[in-house]
Structures are given as structure tokens and as C-alpha cells.
Amino acid sequence: MTESSAIHDDDLAPGSTPRLVVRTTELGREVDLLATLPPTEATAWVRRGEGLVGHGEAVRLDVAGPDRFATAVRWWSRLSASAAVRDEIGEPGTGLVAFGSFAFADEPGHSTLIVPRIVLGRRGDRTWLTTIAVEPALPVVPSIASFPTSSQVGRPEGVVFADGALTGAQWAAAVADAVRRIGAGELDKVVLARDLLAIAEKPIDFRWPLTRIAQDYPACWTYAVQGLIGATPEMLVRLENGLVTSRVLAGTIRRSNDDAHDLALAASLARSSKDLEEHEYAVRSVADALAPHCSSVNVPESPFVLHLPNVMHLATDLAGVLADDSTALELAAALHPSAAVCGTPTPVALELIAELEHMDRGRYAGPVGWVDAAGNGEWGIALRCAQIDPEDSRRLRLFAGCGIVADSVPEAELAEAQAKLVPVRDALGT
Numbered sequence: 001m002t003e004s005s006a007i008h009d010d011d012l013a014p015g016s017t018p019r020l021v022v023r024t025t026e027l028g029r030e031v032d033l034l035a036t037l038p039p040t041e042a043t044a045w046v047r048r049g050e051g052l053v054g055h056g057e058a059v060r061l062d063v064a065g066p067d068r069f070a071t072a073v074r075w076w077s078r079l080s081a082s083a084a085v086r087d088e089i090g091e092p093g094t095g096l097v098a099f100g101s102f103a104f105a106d107e108p109g110h111s112t113l114i115v116p117r118i119v120l121g122r123r124g125d126r127t128w129l130t131t132i133a134v135e136p137a138l139p140v141v142p143s144i145a146s147f148p149t150s151s152q153v154g155r156p157e158g159v160v161f162a163d164g165a166l167t168g169a170q171w172a173a174a175v176a177d178a179v180r181r182i183g184a185g186e187l188d189k190v191v192l193a194r195d196l197l198a199i200a201e202k203p204i205d206f207r208w209p210l211t212r213i214a215q216d217y218p219a220c221w222t223y224a225v226q227g228l229i230g231a232t233p234e235m236l237v238r239l240e241n242g243l244v245t246s247r248v249l250a251g252t253i254r255r256s257n258d259d260a261h262d263l264a265l266a267a268s269l270a271r272s273s274k275d276l277e278e279h280e281y282a283v284r285s286v287a288d289a290l291a292p293h294c295s296s297v298n299v300p301e302s303p304f305v306l307h308l309p310n311v312m313h314l315a316t317d318l319a320g321v322l323a324d325d326s327t328a329l330e331l332a333a334a335l336h337p338s339a340a341v342c343g344t345p346t347p348v349a350l351e352l353i354a355e356l357e358h359m360d361r362g363r364y365a366g367p368v369g370w371v372d373a374a375g376n377g378e379w380g381i382a383l384r385c386a387q388i389d390p391e392d393s394r395r396l397r398l399f400a401g402c403g404i405v406a407d408s409v410p411e412a413e414l415a416e417a418q419a420k421l422v423p424v425r426d427a428l429g430t
């Protein structure tokens, strides 16, 4: 039942596309999506109880390298064209869908698109169940009563943390180096990230931190794809029936424990020229990448302040009308890497990241989300996340990064990175 056929780049000859038989039916009852997740082969994209979760794998594409997006786009278009779909709802996210998660960098990189065997979805007050079978197998008819509930999920035990590639002091020195290089005119902005290791006494059931992070960060999109779990506040791109939207974040301040003080901090963030500069680069990069695909892109004149429990961000919501036949996946490919997670100019920032971070970002800071056969979809930037070690589920890697511009202060950036690690640290129960 859970067998999946992993497909590699060289299996993409037209005749090799499997034919999928897909059926979506209305559930007509409420469903707590995350509570249905199985312990393995689970995928999720959920915000405030709405979204999609996937069980098992019908087919999967594994891909790496600079052509990862192009290969995935081709694969998805063939799979969608050949599928036999019966969909009694016909909304974004019903019918055939794939979840995906892409590597930040071209190398070494590992990216994936997964078509689950079963998808449960909720949009507004409509809920549905989609089954996906690979022909000639018969469609699976699951019983929703047999799905597990999160009460069976055990809490992580004895989690300890250790530095990843760099200690805090080494990372602050890398930030200082970046500030010097920006001062010397090599580039305008670079986003530097660091990793932290979390080691538990026993294998971690990803459903514990996932459920906790979804509860604690309701404004974020909670995701799980192949052991990468988190809750991102940043929507790289959403495409729904021709409407394109994006939420760009850049410019951050840590929250205090005092609401009145937080309001003053929010006001100072909205006036901070350093943060406004950092934000402007990120908004520009998204607006420029969307422009060729949209008839118009609406860019608000000034950002608003997004309040999260741990930090506040400068945020801009962009909107446009799709002018070509791009899918959400193609738009995500066009937008990656935005200056919110890479820098300006992009190629110089990419090189500096590779030189100064001393680590592989993996799928952190890459697009994560879903696409359907009509091209609708949502792709966030994989932030505030942890990657569970596929060989040893007691071990996780957490990531956090900060935009560095000419006025950045290394110690302040280190504190900001620590604050961005809080959601996952708390979700691990420490």
C-alpha cells in the first residue's frame, strides 16, 4: 500500500510517465488535518487548520542540480496531463496534487516532489479526501476513522543542543566579514545563516514538534516534506485561479515580554533605515521576478509590521494577475532565491554564502509547498525549520539566517538568529 516509485532525472522519457487515477470526494465533516498524519511518509501544508496533508507516496521525483526546477516542472506537467481525475469539488488543492521541497543551492542539493496516496484537504468549511493510485492498481479506499490522532504521539525526550558548522562567535565573525565586503562595494546585501544541532535520547516523532509549532505560530504556514519540518511566515508565491500573491519579509526585531514595549519596538522597526533598506532589496527581487509573468504587480509603498510570538518583521504583500500559463511551481522557480534569503546582487551573494557559511543549507531557505494539476499552489520559503536526519531520527539540524547590509552589527545579528531558532527549539519541548 505504501510502496512508492521514486523517479530520477533520467527516467523522464515520455513513455515512462506513470498514469495516475485520482479521485476527490467531499468529506462533509470537520477534520483536524495534522492529527491524521501517519508517523512516516507524511506531508503537510497547513495554516489555521486549512490546507493539505498527504499520506504515503504514490509517485515521487528526486532531483538535484541547477536544473532541479525545470525537471520538476516537466515531470509535473506530464504527470498532470496523463492523469485520469474525477474531482467533485474543483477548487485549488483538490484533484491531483504534489507536495515539494527544493534545495536552496544548485549543489549538492536534494529536491523532491511527492504525490501522496491519500490527500486530506480543507478550505474554508469544505473538506475533502483525494485518493491517488498508480495504474493499473485499484484506488485505495481509506477509512478516515482509522487515521491516528496526535494523542498517540510521544514528546521528544532529553533534547540537547550543539553548535553546527560554526560557533556563535565564528558566525558573528563571518557577519563582520560580510559587512566589510559590503562596505568595500562587492555587494549590497547578503543573507547569512547558521545551523544548530538538536540531539534527543530517542527517535523524534516529527508530529510532536509539528503540531506544537502550528499551535504556537498560527500566522505561519506549517509544513512537513521528507523530514523537513517547520512553520514559515514567508509566502514566496501563491497562485489561485490566476491571482498571484506573495508575502515578502526582511527586517527583523526581537520581541520583549511586554506588549507596550513591543509597540514601541514595532514603531522603531518601521522607521529603521537599515531594516527598510534590507526590506527594499527583498521586495524588489520579488517584484522584478514576477513582472514578466503578470499583467500588473501591485507593490504597496511601505511595509507593515508582522507580529509573531518571537520576532516582528517588516512585511510587504504583493499581488498580481497572471499573464501567462505558468504554474505556481514555475513562479516559485522564477522567484528563487529571493533577496530575503540570498542577497543583492544574487550571484555575488550566492558565492559569499558558500564561502562564509561553511555548511550546506540543504532544503532550508528553498521553496516548500504544493502544486495542483491546474497549476494552482502555494510555495513558502522553508524558514524556522529543522531537518530530521534520515539515518538517525534522534538528530535534527535547525537553521536561521539574517539579512546583512552595510549597517549590520554582528552581535545583534547573532541575537536575531537565536530568536529565529526559538520556534523549533520550543517545539522540541525545551
Ligand SMILES: C=C(O[C@@H]1C=C(C(=O)O)C=C[C@H]1O)C(=O)O
Pocket (backbone or CB within 6 Å): 191, 193, 234, 249, 250, 251, 252, 313, 340, 341, 383, 384, 399, 400, 401, 402, 403, 404, 420
Ligand atoms: C533567513 C531567515 O529569515 C529571513 C530574513 C529576515 C531578516 O533578515 O530580517 C526576515 C525574514 C526572512 O526573510 C530565517 O528565518 O532563517
